[in-house]
Amino acid sequence: MTGTKAAFFNVQPVASALDTLFQHWTPELRTEKLDTRQALGRVLAAAPLSPMHLPSFRRSTMDGYAVRAADTYGASQSLPAYLTCVGTITMGTETTGDIQSGQAVLIHTGGMLPISADAVVMIERTQAIGENEIEVLSPAAPGENVVQIGEDVTLNEAILPVGHRLRAQDIGGLLAVGILSVEVVKPPRVGILSSGDELIVPDEQPSPGQIRDINTYTLAGLLQEAGGKIVSLGIARDEMEHFLMLAQNSFPSCDLLVITAGSSMSTRDLTCEVITKLGKPGILQHGLAVKPGKPTIIAVCNDKPVIGLPGNPVSAFLVALQIVVPLIKRLLHEASRPAATVRATLASNIPSTAGREDMIPVHLISQNGGFVAEPVFGKSNLIYTLVKADGLLHIPLNQTGLKAGATVEVTLF
Amino acid sequence: MTGTKAAFFNVQPVASALDTLFQHWTPELRTEKLDTRQALGRVLAAAPLSPMHLPSFRRSTMDGYAVRAADTYGASQSLPAYLTCVGTITMGTETTGDIQSGQAVLIHTGGMLPISADAVVMIERTQAIGENEIEVLSPAAPGENVVQIGEDVTLNEAILPVGHRLRAQDIGGLLAVGILSVEVVKPPRVGILSSGDELIVPDEQPSPGQIRDINTYTLAGLLQEAGGKIVSLGIARDEMEHFLMLAQNSFPSCDLLVITAGSSMSTRDLTCEVITKLGKPGILQHGLAVKPGKPTIIAVCNDKPVIGLPGNPVSAFLVALQIVVPLIKRLLHEASRPAATVRATLASNIPSTAGREDMIPVHLISQNGGFVAEPVFGKSNLIYTLVKADGLLHIPLNQTGLKAGATVEVTLF
Numbered sequence: 095m096t097g098t099k100a101a102f103f104n105v106q107p108v109a110s111a112l113d114t115l116f117q118h119w120t121p122e123l124r125t126e127k128l129d130t131r132q133a134l135g136r137v138l139a140a141a142p143l144s145p146m147h148l149p150s151f152r153r154s155t156m157d158g159y160a161v162r163a164a165d166t167y168g169a170s171q172s173l174p175a176y177l178t179c180v181g182t183i184t185m186g187t188e189t190t191g192d193i194q195s196g197q198a199v200l201i202h203t204g205g206m207l208p209i210s211a212d213a214v215v216m217i218e219r220t221q222a223i224g225e226n227e228i229e230v231l232s233p234a235a236p237g238e239n240v241v242q243i244g245e246d247v248t249l250n251e252a253i254l255p256v257g258h259r260l261r262a263q264d265i266g267g268l269l270a271v272g273i274l275s276v277e278v279v280k281p282p283r284v285g286i287l288s289s290g291d292e293l294i295v296p297d298e299q300p301s302p303g304q305i306r307d308i309n310t311y312t313l314a315g316l317l318q319e320a321g322g323k324i325v326s327l328g329i330a331r332d333e334m335e336h337f338l339m340l341a342q343n344s345f346p347s348c349d350l351l352v353i354t355a356g357s358s359m360s361t362r363d364l365t366c367e368v369i370t371k372l373g374k375p376g377i378l379q380h381g382l383a384v385k386p387g388k389p390t391i392i393a394v395c396n397d398k399p400v401i402g403l404p405g406n407p408v409s410a411f412l413v414a415l416q417i418v419v420p421l422i423k424r425l426l427h428e429a430s431r432p433a434a435t436v437r438a439t440l441a442s443n444i445p446s447t448a449g450r451e452d453m454i455p456v457h458l459i460s461q462n463g464g465f466v467a468e469p470v471f472g473k474s475n476l477i478y479t480l481v482k483a484d485g486l487l488h489i490p491l492n493q494t495g496l497k498a499g500a501t502v503e504v505t506l507f
Numbered sequence: 508m509t510g511t512k513a514a515f516f517n518v519q520p521v522a523s524a525l526d527t528l529f530q531h532w533t534p535e536l537r538t539e540k541l542d543t544r545q546a547l548g549r550v551l552a553a554a555p556l557s558p559m560h561l562p563s564f565r566r567s568t569m570d571g572y573a574v575r576a577a578d579t580y581g582a583s584q585s586l587p588a589y590l591t592c593v594g595t596i597t598m599g600t601e602t603t604g605d606i607q608s609g610q611a612v613l614i615h616t617g618g619m620l621p622i623s624a625d626a627v628v629m630i631e632r633t634q635a636i637g638e639n640e641i642e643v644l645s646p647a648a649p650g651e652n653v654v655q656i657g658e659d660v661t662l663n664e665a666i667l668p669v670g671h672r673l674r675a676q677d678i679g680g681l682l683a684v685g686i687l688s689v690e691v692v693k694p695p696r697v698g699i700l701s702s703g704d705e706l707i708v709p710d711e712q713p714s715p716g717q718i719r720d721i722n723t724y725t726l727a728g729l730l731q732e733a734g735g736k737i738v739s740l741g742i743a744r745d746e747m748e749h750f751l752m753l754a755q756n757s758f759p760s761c762d763l764l765v766i767t768a769g770s771s772m773s774t775r776d777l778t779c780e781v782i783t784k785l786g787k788p789g790i791l792q793h794g795l796a797v798k799p800g801k802p803t804i805i806a807v808c809n810d811k812p813v814i815g816l817p818g819n820p821v822s823a824f825l826v827a828l829q830i831v832v833p834l835i836k837r838l839l840h841e842a843s844r845p846a847a848t849v850r851a852t853l854a855s856n857i858p859s860t861a862g863r864e865d866m867i868p869v870h871l872i873s874q875n876g877g878f879v880a881e882p883v884f885g886k887s888n889l890i891y892t893l894v895k896a897d898g899l900l901h902i903p904l905n906q907t908g909l910k911a912g913a914t915v916e917v918t919l920f
Contacts, residue, residue: 262728
């Protein structure tokens with residue numbers, strides 16, 4: 095009974111555990127067609143080509159006069175060019191009339207230029223004299239204040255790459271050229287299964303010895319925000335039959351299964367057995383060189399990743415951030431993007447062991463126009479250490495700690 | 508007809524325009540009760556108090572033996588303490604049995620300590636000898652490897668402040684103490700009205716002189732992500748009756764109205780007239796010291812903010828980011844949070860005029876483990892300058908520009 099299994103973990107860094115997983119698993123691409131207006135936040139599965147030049151006609155960028163630029167050469171305040179104004183461009187309709195040399199036409203921002211006009215003189219650079227004559231007070235270069243045909247985007251241009259997550263402005267760009275539907279990646283179905291005899295659903299009143307299951311909900315929130323579609327599998331009792339039944343029942347309808355092991359060692363062993371029964375090749379790695387999160391299980395069963403997370407809610411959440419979120423991005427075939435952080439000054443020393451990554455919850459305090467990052471103290475299994483934190487500090491594998499006063503990059507969460 | 512109205516704008520910096528608005532408007536607090544499990548991303552309208560101590564019993568943080576710490580004083584590898592193991596704690600049930608001096612009980616992570624035990628010795632620091640006896644190889648301090656009652660959160664503790672936007676871990680923290688519903692702020696209803704005779708809905712094929720309305724959708728995406736509930740009012744023609752009808756019909760059911768003016772000067776004047784008719788005090792500010800976005804209108808009508816954005820999609824989007832998103836946060840009574848950015852090296856000089864803020868779309872290129880920020884060139888009214896950009900560079904009011912090679916903070920968007 096002096097099991098020292100935990101001590102015998104052959105731990106791997108997070109990055110190499112993920113590499114191992116990717117060697118055993120290639121996600122399939124499941125796509126669907128969506129109305130572009132409903133596609134905010136979705137990932138493109140095909141690169142749309144523009145079906146048109148945008149704009150499709152030469153538009154003015156200013157309120158002013160459409161002119162032939164050559165008619166304004168050398169114009170100045172003291173020696174203006176005199177042009178005859180022959181009308182006003184109507185917004186929203188085709189400009190069919192034209193201007194001759196010596197003529198101008200009043201045009202508004204967005205108006206369509208007459209065929210022979212090649213520039214727009216801002217209204218502020220003109221002076222009306224009489225009813226139909228204007229003075230142009232400075233020369234216009236050809237093309238000045240004009241958006242050319244196709245200047246925004248050209249016919250057949252690939253406008254966004256595969257793997258791009260659509261933002262508000264992208265939806266606008268697509269609609270601007272009349273792309274009304276897009277091929278996007280289906281949200282991966284992420285099964286979440288909690289286990290542990292001590293767990294009850296939050297609606298129940300815990301008796302002594304019991305606690306409410308929260309991993310089901312913290313992980314659902316995190317993984318849903320990453321783009322997953324959550325399938326809640328419930329709470330497995332610490333016995334093989336019930337645990338395996340819950341896992342097997344839903345496994346076929348998931349693209350990825352996350353199991354939070356009960357907190358006791360025996361449950362962790364049970365989790366391993368259940369995962370082994372879900373399919374080949376099974377467990378690839380047991381143990382990560384990360385704190386918290388050491389007893390994490392990485393597996394592939396029947397071409398699907400299965401991740402066994404530690405049962406304590408803090409470890410489960412932080413390992414899910416590092417392991418499960420990247421898997422969802424892989425399932426979404428989403429291109430990587432730069433990570434934004436908040437720079438802060440560290441308030442106190444943080445020790446760390448070389449050969450292990452550390453994830454430290456920190457509280458950010460506004461000070462002198464910048465921020466101070468204060469580690470949130472408390473045992474690493476207390477959910478309120480995450481509730482009270484504004485972000486995470488990551489200490490990489492081969493760093494032995496951070497000193498008070500150091501400038502650090504905090505990832506908000 | 509040589510109107511130079513635009514040049515006469517009495518422009519104000521964004522911050523002082525917002526100040527003026529806040530002097531004339533105090534948002535009402537509209538709340539609703541929600542199932543905690545459905546409240547991800549919502550803003551708390553009341554500060555929940557914990558109805559219990561968490562944990563409600565003393566839990567072990569390790570697999571090991573629950574002991575009386577005093578029994579292990581002075582224990583070492585060469586001179587272990589000998590204890591009698593009197594059983595195993597069952598997970599999920601109340602521990603009713605107790606230990607006497609000289610006794611220990613096997614306990615798993617999360618198990619409930621017997622009343623007289625005050626520490627847990629990790630299993631790795633013990634050695635089984637015979638069936639019921641163990642050697643303890645190092646001393647345990649009182650409280651070691653034990654989570655005390657209320658150590659995560661205590662009874663009646665205010666666990667999250669009003670104005671806090673709920674994250675995945677917060678949902679977990681609330682559910683952990685059995686808070687099954689929360690009082691949150693109702694999403695503010697944001698009316699979006701486009702105007703301009705040249706605009707058609709994206710489903711239509713534009714004739715020469717026409718363009719598709721995209722502001723309705725880019726703003727909807729942006730403002731929905733900020734927490735607004737979008738009410739689309741459609742496209743107003745450039746004539747008073749239609750424009751005013753669309754605005755007035757929906758104004759009573761909105762908490763905030765955003766109008767994108769048509770691009771021509773006459774439409775901008777029309778927008779001013781419509782806003783003036785929506786209620787008192789009306790227009791507070793016309794003109795912002797920001798590029799793009801100068802012709803923005805800030806108004807309060809009948810105790811609701813009305814923002815007139817420039818018609819060009821880039822200006823409309825960038826001003827909405829600076830003006831409308833903060834109004835939505837105000838309507839949500841949301842506490843401000845640190846802003847995360849990506850640090851990058853600027854690829855080229857950017858000129859800017861003092862007394863004006865600039866918003867420069869930039870593309871981020873990964874280079875030498877860092878990023879280079881390349882301004883996206885193109886006329887400022889081309890939507891693809893935003894589609895091709897990864898983020899924004901903000902040049903503050905009194906800076907005259909940035910030099911190539913400077914370290915800059917890019918806000919992703």
